[in-house]
Amino acid sequence: MTRFPFNAVIFDVDGTLALTADLHFDAFNAAAQAQGYGMTRAWYDLRKGLDRVALTEALARDVMAQAGFKLDRMQMVEASLELTIAHAREIAVENPPIARFARSLSGRVPIAVGSNAETPVVLAVLDGAGLSSLFEVVVTVSDTGRAKPDPAIFSLAAQRLGADPTQCLVLEDSDEGLAAARRAGMIAWDVRDPAILAQLDGLESF
Known part of the structure; x- marks a missing residue:
């Protein structure tokens, strides 16, 4: 069995986990x-x-x-x-390839949500997309008061997961989010890139 290459994965919500x-x-x-x-x-x-x-x-x-x-x-x-x-x-509906990846990790790898939206919005979107049960850690701009590209949202998510930021993978669909992840010292993958989606498919079977 292949070892999963990251200690934790943090998902953006709008445009990444869910189509909103x-x-x-x-x-x-x-x-x-x-x-x-x-x-x-x-x-x-x-x-x-x-x-x-x-x-x-x-x-x-x-x-x-x-x-x-x-x-x-x-x-x-x-x-x-x-x-x-x-x-x-x-x-709100799920974004199929990203939602499938999240489900493949849930209960096996620490995962969290890190979103620029407010907590009530994020919880409603996750619920509408059928994804709320996957995540115990949800961090939003309501928690930090600082939006992406500031790294605060992702840094707090890693802290709550107990994960080393340098070993966290962040999945994002915006330039602001990608910049925030990199500023937090994390690995940032752009889900708008078909090559990234192909890599996720390969990681699901670890």
Whole structure:
């Protein structure tokens, strides 16, 4: 039997474990439209690795620059959060290759979640995607107050797993998340890369 090459694996949630781009875009867009200004999907897709506060700040800057209109950022944060939580269990679905890998590790290798989303959002998404039972350690921006690319989320996840950060594998789908993992001293794999997905397939049978 091949030895698993990492001491622990930390999974991002949105776009990695679960397919949630529609969920988050719809919530952000509805919150913006409630103030009279929507966003395009192309604009959102370029920034979906940002946490809620950073994304809202980016939209507010662009709206002010382009339309001279001031968004109420706090109202948008609160409204988008409420909408996301309300619909996550209906809309979130697992990302098959990553969810399959997580299931193959659960109970055999220490695994955790490390997410830029807030704890209520993450728990609702994991529940909706049928993945909540796999993880005892869930770390979010609510725990650290510092979003990726800051390494705090991943560092705390490794600490709670009792794992050496240099022996942790992080699975991510955003540039911010990959940067955070590397800053935490971890091995970062980009699940947008088909070659990485092939490597995961090979690790499932250890």
